[in-house]
Amino acid sequence: MFCPQCGNKQSDELKFCNLCGANLFAVRQVISTREPDDKFDWSKTWVAEMFMSEAERKRRNADLERQRGLTPEIKRYNEIKAGVITSCVGIGVMIFLYIIGMAIFRGGQNPPEDAEIIRSMWVAGVIPLMVGLALIINGLFVSKKIVELEKRQRQSEREALPKGAEQQTLKAANTSEFVHPGFSVTEGTTKHLSVPESKQ
Numbered sequence: 001m002f003c004p005q006c007g008n009k010q011s012d013e014l015k016f017c018n019l020c021g022a023n024l025f026a027v028r029q030v031i032s033t034r035e036p037d038d039k040f041d042w043s044k045t046w047v048a049e050m051f052m053s054e055a056e057r058k059r060r061n062a063d064l065e066r067q068r069g070l071t072p073e074i075k076r077y078n079e080i081k082a083g084v085i086t087s088c089v090g091i092g093v094m095i096f097l098y099i100i101g102m103a104i105f106r107g108g109q110n111p112p113e114d115a116e117i118i119r120s121m122w123v124a125g126v127i128p129l130m131v132g133l134a135l136i137i138n139g140l141f142v143s144k145k146i147v148e149l150e151k152r153q154r155q156s157e158r159e160a161l162p163k164g165a166e167q168q169t170l171k172a173a174n175t176s177e178f179v180h181p182g183f184s185v186t187e188g189t190t191k192h193l194s195v196p197e198s199k200q
Helices: 024-032 046-050 054-068 072-107 112-119 121-160
Strands: none
Touching: 072 112, 072 121, 112 121
């Protein structure tokens, strides 16, 4: 069986995909419980995605991102965060290569024509540094305008809705937030231990 989420080949005994964690047991149940007289719907397969127009594909991806809580604000924050991490990696690579290059140069066991190349190895760290700075600049300035356009578009959509009808949207994803369920499965199961048994 192939995993429907990541496409990795899985053995039939596994309940979950060992690559992405998809529930293969549920997929097998859906496949086995399908009515025999149901017609196969090609519009729900990857074949339909091949024939989608670019505008339809973009609209579908935007809807999926909205359902997952990936707002432009979250994307902008992630872009700036990636830029900071990439820049720090570039600085680290530059420092590492500078120390290694100077150690090799001071060792004196290299030909004189290679000395300048060895001393300049640290320049390779400039590439991730510049990529990180570009991500930060893009997140701070360009993505800010995208966020503002998205806010204006949402505002105009809200104004276009009839009075009293509000669009239901998911809030932004926050993995540090835990929701207390308000009840427990084991709540009250040990109450009988405190009550003395009546002798018969």
